[in-house]
Amino acid sequence: MKPVSKNQLKHQSSASQLRELTDPDESANPLPWYITMAMGALFMWGLFYISHAYMGVNSFEGDNRTMEVAAVAGAAGPAIDGGEVYQGKCVACHQANGGGVPGVFPPLAGSEYVLGKAEKLAAIPLHGIQGKLTVKGATYNGMMPVFADLLTDAEIAAVLTHIRSQWGNKAEAVTEETVKKVREATKSHTGPWNGDEDLSKL
Amino acid sequence: MENTGLVLLLAFGLSVLGLMVFIWSMSKGFFGSNSGTGANVIFGKDEIGLVEDPAVENTAELQGDVGETSASLSVQEIKDRQMADASSALPAFAWITGGVVWLVLASFAGLISSIKLHQPDWLTDQAWLTFGRLRVMHLTGVGYGWSSMVGIGVALWMIPRLLKTPLVGAKYALWGALFWHVGVILGENAIAQGYSAGMEWLEIPWQIGMLFVVGGALAAVPLFKTFANRNVDHLYVSVWYIGGALIWFPILFFIANLPGLGSGAQGAAMNWWFGHNVLGLWFTPLALATAYYFIPKVLGKPIYSYNLSLLGFWSLAFFYSQVGGHHLIGGPLPSWLITLSIVQSVMMIIPVYAVAVNHHMTVGGNFKAVIHSPTLRFIVLGSMLYVAASVQGSMEALRFVNQTTHFTHFTVAHAHLGNYGFFTMIMFGAIYFIMPRVVGWEWPYPWMISAHFWLVTIGFAIYFIGLSIGGWLQGRDMLDAAKPFMDSVLVTIPYLKARSVGGSLMVLGHLVFAVHFILLALRYGSRKTEVVLAAPFIEKLIKSRVKGA
Numbered sequence: 001m002k003p004v005s006k007n008q009l010k011h012q013s014s015a016s017q018l019r020e021l022t023d024p025d026e027s028a029n030p031l032p033w034y035i036t037m038a039m040g041a042l043f044m045w046g047l048f049y050i051s052h053a054y055m056g057v058n059s060f061e062g063d064n065r066t067m068e069v070a071a072v073a074g075a076a077g078p079a080i081d082g083g084e085v086y087q088g089k090c091v092a093c094h095q096a097n098g099g100g101v102p103g104v105f106p107p108l109a110g111s112e113y114v115l116g117k118a119e120k121l122a123a124i125p126l127h128g129i130q131g132k133l134t135v136k137g138a139t140y141n142g143m144m145p146v147f148a149d150l151l152t153d154a155e156i157a158a159v160l161t162h163i164r165s166q167w168g169n170k171a172e173a174v175t176e177e178t179v180k181k182v183r184e185a186t187k188s189h190t191g192p193w194n195g196d197e198d199l200s201k202l
Numbered sequence: 203m204e205n206t207g208l209v210l211l212l213a214f215g216l217s218v219l220g221l222m223v224f225i226w227s228m229s230k231g232f233f234g235s236n237s238g239t240g241a242n243v244i245f246g247k248d249e250i251g252l253v254e255d256p257a258v259e260n261t262a263e264l265q266g267d268v269g270e271t272s273a274s275l276s277v278q279e280i281k282d283r284q285m286a287d288a289s290s291a292l293p294a295f296a297w298i299t300g301g302v303v304w305l306v307l308a309s310f311a312g313l314i315s316s317i318k319l320h321q322p323d324w325l326t327d328q329a330w331l332t333f334g335r336l337r338v339m340h341l342t343g344v345g346y347g348w349s350s351m352v353g354i355g356v357a358l359w360m361i362p363r364l365l366k367t368p369l370v371g372a373k374y375a376l377w378g379a380l381f382w383h384v385g386v387i388l389g390e391n392a393i394a395q396g397y398s399a400g401m402e403w404l405e406i407p408w409q410i411g412m413l414f415v416v417g418g419a420l421a422a423v424p425l426f427k428t429f430a431n432r433n434v435d436h437l438y439v440s441v442w443y444i445g446g447a448l449i450w451f452p453i454l455f456f457i458a459n460l461p462g463l464g465s466g467a468q469g470a471a472m473n474w475w476f477g478h479n480v481l482g483l484w485f486t487p488l489a490l491a492t493a494y495y496f497i498p499k500v501l502g503k504p505i506y507s508y509n510l511s512l513l514g515f516w517s518l519a520f521f522y523s524q525v526g527g528h529h530l531i532g533g534p535l536p537s538w539l540i541t542l543s544i545v546q547s548v549m550m551i552i553p554v555y556a557v558a559v560n561h562h563m564t565v566g567g568n569f570k571a572v573i574h575s576p577t578l579r580f581i582v583l584g585s586m587l588y589v590a591a592s593v594q595g596s597m598e599a600l601r602f603v604n605q606t607t608h609f610t611h612f613t614v615a616h617a618h619l620g621n622y623g624f625f626t627m628i629m630f631g632a633i634y635f636i637m638p639r640v641v642g643w644e645w646p647y648p649w650m651i652s653a654h655f656w657l658v659t660i661g662f663a664i665y666f667i668g669l670s671i672g673g674w675l676q677g678r679d680m681l682d683a684a685k686p687f688m689d690s691v692l693v694t695i696p697y698l699k700a701r702s703v704g705g706s707l708m709v710l711g712h713l714v715f716a717v718h719f720i721l722l723a724l725r726y727g728s729r730k731t732e733v734v735l736a737a738p739f740i741e742k743l744i745k746s747r748v749k750g751a
Contacts, residue, residue, distance in 0.1 A: 024498030029507035
């Protein structure tokens with residue numbers, strides 16, 4: 001086909017179409033040496049990685065796990081996670097940020113009860129509260145349920161330790177022994193604590 | 203078991219060796235005429251050197267960037283191309299317009315989801331506006347709505363040009379667009395009402411998903427019919443990518459949607475086999491085909507090396523199908539499967555490096571052209587981010603990096619680097635080139651193209667950098683047993699806000715783009731072209747406006 005100049009075509013096609021040239025094609029340059037080197041290096045790395053990867057004794061254990069790992073994790077019996085107890089039993093009222101709900105559920109963050117004497121704090125989940133209660137200057141009149149039969153001493157200790165270390169709270173850990181002691185000492189008490197009135201006596 | 207490792211080692215070594223022998227024999231022409239020398243047959247000697255970009259304001263400036271030329275055109279060349287463009291105008295218009303609609307809708311879904319992560323009490327009254335549904339609607343909208351539709355539209359427009367034959371069977375592609383669009387609408391509605399299949403990238407219930415299989419297959423018909431009638435011997439690299447994508451996607455999507463196939467751990471393996479393949483064997487080849495066409499097209503220079511093109515395509519096809527397992531590192535799947543996927547993920551550096559070098563050597567020395575060519579500006583940025591996203595992906599697959607980044611916002615930032623930085627940027631560039639040919643009108647307001655570019659580029663930079671830092675810190679906090687879980691959430695909040703700021707700029711850019719798109723389709727503005735390539739129905743639609751102008 002005969003090449004023609006742009007002017008000869010102008011009456012047939014738009015200027016923008018005349019600007020356009022033939023569709024692209026490819027030159028036949030060889031692979032640059034650095035591509036070949038990179039391919040070789042990656043291939044060798046692949047061989048190295050596969051030969052050094054831990055394939056597991058048994059496929060059924062899943063990626064990168066062994067029966068030993070699984071057995072150790074189960075046998076040791078993980079320490080009780082106070083945060084998990086909090087998620088299960090407390091978060092609905094006292095909220096994830098420990099702020100409670102103003103006027104309805106008292107906060108735990110900065111609460112004088114949470115930061116105060118460990119024995120007094122331990123008595124609260126063991127028996128619950130009903131009646132007027134003052135926390136951080138605000139008055140509440142709700143009901144805290146009883147956890148004496150729902151949680152073990154270790155679990156109560158864990159969750160109390162948890163709330164004493166969260167949301168800016170800083171107070172020493174509550175031990176299982178302390179909870180056990182309080183449970184014994186308040187065994188004769190029936191029904192929930194009557195808010196400020198009972199708690200101030202503890 | 204030692205044998206597992208040995209078998210894997212031998213299989214890997216043999217298959218890579220086989221791949222290299224195959225590519226070498228292709229480049230030597232053992233499979234026919236597609237040899238290195240055959241590659242120059244259709245590129246007339248005196249035709250190399252002229253620049254082209256319909257979206258450009260001043261062609262002389264762009265030509266100045268690559269140097270003066272004495273190149274000229276043949277009458278037949280131009281006639282052929284006009285016929286090619288006329289044959290693909292309507293299906294390309296249908297698919298691309300559908301894509302732009304979903305880009306805007308899905309962007310809003312994404313922005314609202316992003317804001318909800320730091321304003322959780324916002325818009326919670328309606329079930330469909332909750333995060334769990336809206337995020338999925340965003341993903342489905344950008345994946346199946348925007349990316350897939352615009353990708354097919356651009357591919358349909360390129361096919362007749364690449365094969366030098368008018369598109370045969372355009373009506374199949376039009377029907378395909380209808381099926382696909384209905385599929386996205388029904389799918390989004392199902393998700394909004396809570397009917398999700400529950401697997402990432404496969405949330406659309408399979409009963410609706412089958413519309414995509416039909417729509418995608420119908421879109422592939424013109425490719426193969428045109429292919430059978432082609433007037434070229436040499437298949438340009440873009441044709442391989444488009445052909446591969448249009449074959450891979452219907453197969454992948456059909457198998458992944460077969461009801462009852464795989465549950466539990468098997469279901470997870472199948473899910474990520476599909477989830478990662480849809481990125482690498484569907485979106486990636488469509489965008490690479492586009493970049494491979496428009497970079498040399500705009501610059502008027504041939505692609506640097508046919509051998510690199512071969513290496514890039516075949517190693518992508520070879521390595522990609524096995525990388526999905528890296529989403530399940532540490533999961534309940536055999537170690538050998540995960541190890542193989544990690545190795546193949548790292549081997550992906552080969553195709554990425556090959557494409558990067560091929561593009562770089564083609565653009566090399568002409569980088570100034572991105573100042574004047576909007577098409578090139580978007581596509582070069584997209585190609586650079588392709589390299590960044592892919593190398594980052596290979597690194598994230600390594601166990602010691604994955605340990606920190608898995609289950610964090612870092613992964614979300616990475617996903618956007620791939621699908622936005624790479625794929626979407628390239629498609630924007632392609633649309634700026636294609637639409638003037640489809641509609642027969644030039645872009646009315648060039649300042650809107652600049653506004654679009656800077657809004658999405660700056661917005662995306664804020665989005666990506668912010669979310670990557672936030673995600674990394676989140677991962678470090680989650681690994682620290684001494685820290686409560688809430689710390690890993692709280693640490694991300696400033697970065698999530700930065701993401702919303704960046705996202706807002708991106709959405710604004712999309713609105714500028716969509717408005718400009720509509721103005722072009724309706725032929726607003728003063729920049730008119732004499733010859734109109736639009737299909738008759740568009741002609742009719744805008745006739746009154748043209749008369750008035």
